[in-house]
Amino acid sequence: MSEKRDGFNAHRTGTGAAGLPDLDPDRPVLIAGPTASGKSALALAIAEARGGVIVNADALQVFEGWRVLTARPTPDEEARVPHALYGHVPFDADYSVGHWLRDLAPLLEGPDRPIIVGGTGLYFTALTEGLAEIPATPPEIRAEADRRLAAEGVEALLAGLDPATLDRIDRRNPARVQRAWEVQRATGRGLAAWQDETPPPLLPLSAAQPLVIEAGRDWLNARIDARFERMIAEGALDEVRANLPRWDAGLLSAKAIGAPDLVAHLRGEMPLAEAVAAAKIASRQYAKRQRTWFRSRLGHWPRWPAG
Structure with a gap:
């Protein structure tokens, strides 16, 4: 399989270490993929062969207390190359994509080339497309959404969304539907309207080397x-x-x-x-x-x- 974007060759027989992508050593690498697809192993191989710091882009691997169950890198792997944003969030804390972007920003300016790897797609789109600056959801509205979802199901929340947001979100994902409902309930504006006012991204895709692990x-x-x-x-x-x-x-x-x-x-x-x-x-x-x-x-x- 071969594909090119911004000078990046996604194929198995690139230059340098055998079986690794052809990569510009000065540009960040983004590796997305489903769970258990081998993306972390690829990131480790790239970092060992060509340098860089492996940065977590998985919304559950950020929490301390979960190493084995979330398949975080082992202590041995963490000792082999630098790793960041793994297990750094308290077990009982809230953590959002906005928190992750703020934690990531200094690493993009650091001395080591970031190799950002994970399975949370929203992290990657927020990073490369920007994140709408939506006010935090009040706890009482979050609790109301939880109650409605539990009692009436996702269709009840979908019924309260504006057409533009309905066209844009994944209606089969209860978490995404609830988030959209909370935004509309809390701000009086649809999620789509907020997204349309998104500021510039922290890392434009053209400045990175992205790939998605394709697994049958x-x-x-x-x-x-x-x-x-x-x-x-x-x-x-x-x-x-x-x-x-x-x-x-x-x-x-x-x-x-x-x-x-x-x-x-x-x-x-x-x-x-x-x-x-x-x-x-x-x-x-x-x-x-x-x-x-x-x-x-x-x-x-x-x-x-x-x-």
């Missing part, structure tokens, strides 16, 4: 299942057990894939085999949503074949 469904599903089994063997259940005293299903950190299922097992609500099976299904569903999102929003990025 069956190959990726097998990887997801095998990886979760490995997580269990490497201590994921002990990690969840350690976090039980501060567990709150309403926390952003509680959205870690597999965490609710393993919590249910530890509370005696389901056998371990059933919890593991549920976590694998949730991981595969998440990967499907990621692939769909990347095709829709990052369809113009060069592809890099997984495996």
Whole structure:
């Protein structure tokens, strides 16, 4: 597979280290991809061969307390090359794409070339397209949205959105729908109107070297299942057990894939085999949503074949 954008060649037989993309050593690298697709391994290989600091772009790997369950880099990997924005946010904290951009900004000016890698597509679009400066949602409106979503479902929130926002958001993603509803309820303006006033991006795509890991469904599903089994063997259940005293299903950190299922097992609500099976299904569903999102929003990025 070969594709060119801004002088970046996305193919397997580039110059330098075998099997790595052809890259300008002075420009940031962006690596997006679904869970378990091998994007972190690619980032590590690039950093070891050509230098750079690996920067997290995964909304769950930012939280301390989750290393095994969110597949954060291991201590050995972190010792091999510089890493940033992994596990730096308190377990019970709120954290948004705006927080991430503010944390990232100094790294873009640092001495090491950033290799930004993760599966949170919104981080990449906010970075390269800009982020609307929307006021924070008041807690009472967030609570109202939570209640309506739980009691009436996503359709109730969709019914309250303006046509322009409805045309733009992913209607199958409850979190995105709720965010749009909260913005409209809190500000009196649709999310689309706010987005249309977006300031310039922190890192224009033309100044970076982007790629999306392209992984086939069956190959990726097998990887997801095998990886979760490995997580269990490497201590994921002990990690969840350690976090039980501060567990709150309403926390952003509680959205870690597999965490609710393993919590249910530890509370005696389901056998371990059933919890593991549920976590694998949730991981595969998440990967499907990621692939769909990347095709829709990052369809113009060069592809890099997984495996």
